[in-house]
Amino acid sequence: MEQRTPPGLSAFALMILLCATWGYQQVSIKIASEGISPVLQSGLRSAIALLLLTLWARWRGLAFWQRDGTLRMGLLAGLLFAIEFLFIYLGLAYTTASRMIVFLYTAPCLTVLGLHWCVPGEQLRWRHLGGISLAFAGIVLAFAGKGGARPNAWIGDVLGVLAAVGWAATTVLIRASKLASISATRVLFYQLATSTALLLPIAPLVGEATIGALTLPVVLALAYQGVIVAFASYLTWFWLLTRHLTGRLMVFSFLTPLFGVAFGVLFLGERLTTSFIVAAICVATGIVLVNLPAAGSCDHRQ
Template sequence: MSSDRRPADGFALATMLVLCAIWGMQQVAVKLAAPHIPPMMQMTVRSALGALLVGLLCWLRGERGLLRNGPWKAGLLAGVLFASEFLFVGEGLRHTHASHMAVFLYTSPVFAALGLHWWVPSERMRPMQWAGIGVAFLGIVLAFGGGWLRGGISPEVLWGDLLGLLAGLAWGATTVVIRVSALSDAPPTQTLLYQLVGGAALLLPVALLTGQAGPISLAPVAWASLLFQGVIVCFASYLAWFWLLRRYLAANLSVFSFMTPLFGVSAGILVLNEQAELAFAVGAVLVLTGIIIVSASGLLRALHPLKSGAT
């Protein structure tokens, strides 16, 4: 299959624009529905709805027993990490802005690159990538500390930002687990199903134990948010992303995905009337710049194959 993958074309770019806009709106949707459904319960319902739809799709396609017959140990770990990611997202959005979460969540490529550096010899980082991590780290420090030192950011927002960073760490760790385990050769629907089932199964007890299972008021905005997150995000957009990965070079698509935080920050400002502190804005730019530098070598390898035969 890898030999059939091609560089991103106009169709891929247009599809990535739509996907990035969808992913950037996730945090805003959670914030909008938070007065009616606690964020943790939203994370639970969206995972369960997404798992139900993916399971139905697998059943219709004759892909039975994916969870039972697959690499269940790696799948279990991926499910735990997926649940952890959205536990941090759901809890973090109770304290910080959707625009902040959109930036810190997408630090995941940095954590993934660090993990792959230690676990996969062929993906050891080059000096330029280490420089990119340094730039991203500087951006995180500035985004965290700049406004706080001037009294512009409350400790509560900083706590939410930290949870967003932990969500990025969990997402990056999920990428490493999938890359170094048998899940790397598993059908995309199987990998996605492990994550969604794990998310629903583990987040529900957390919601119940922390008192975030209710009260629930199914106002129109709550219905819209749950359907958007469960059907559009967890089901349609994730499957579309996997479909693209099976047809186009992953490095090309990854660079386009960096548009997501831009959509997220813009949506937070336009829809929720959030204000971007100057220190956070500069820090966010540095974070995104560092992420692009870290991922750039993969793009360069895709555009300029090495003499060793890499494609």
């Protein structure tokens, strides 16, 4: 298995771009919900991305089906991926987007802990764990002051935690199994194909198959989720996972909800608070602690 290395400047830049892309997804989901039920959105975005990925792979001459023993793990990764987004979209019917993000973004902590115990070469030192804790504290600080929780918000909160578990389990599974040795294209294909096959039939069963007015903003928001997020950004993310230590990359995920708040300020007129500025500093400091090499060491396994 190819040895992963700590991310460099190019990986840092890509991760920041990805986090900004994922942060805006919260805005796009709200916009698309004006015309398309949330769970149906999730299935449609997977279907759109699956179509694009298939066309892109054919253009590149890449094959999805090979007898290499990854089918079972690939289907399991796809199931976890589908469950994650089913919980997210269902949870948003009960709780606010801000509360959902808080619980969903416990996933990086769960992932790093899982990798620490399950994947050789991903063990973290106390300094790294301290950086992750500081980044997580920043997330809590950023959203602790946001109120307006809906009735039965705890249902959405629980679904957010379950979604985080699904996300973390997916990442650990990919890194700890044969999926780590195949192309990012095939890993994403497993996830998109399985989630499309599951989420589209589930949508009408849970009363989430409504399509209303397909205005231009609604269509563009759905296209953003399918083309930019589920296709381009996820393909890039899995490509990074095949080359760099996952624990070091996952800490950047803490930036995503902060980007989400920033986009809320820019596009929804929300007020930028002092707590958010302090939270951003905590997250940035946590990233530095996790990614700084040990003094006098060139060990890429640290």
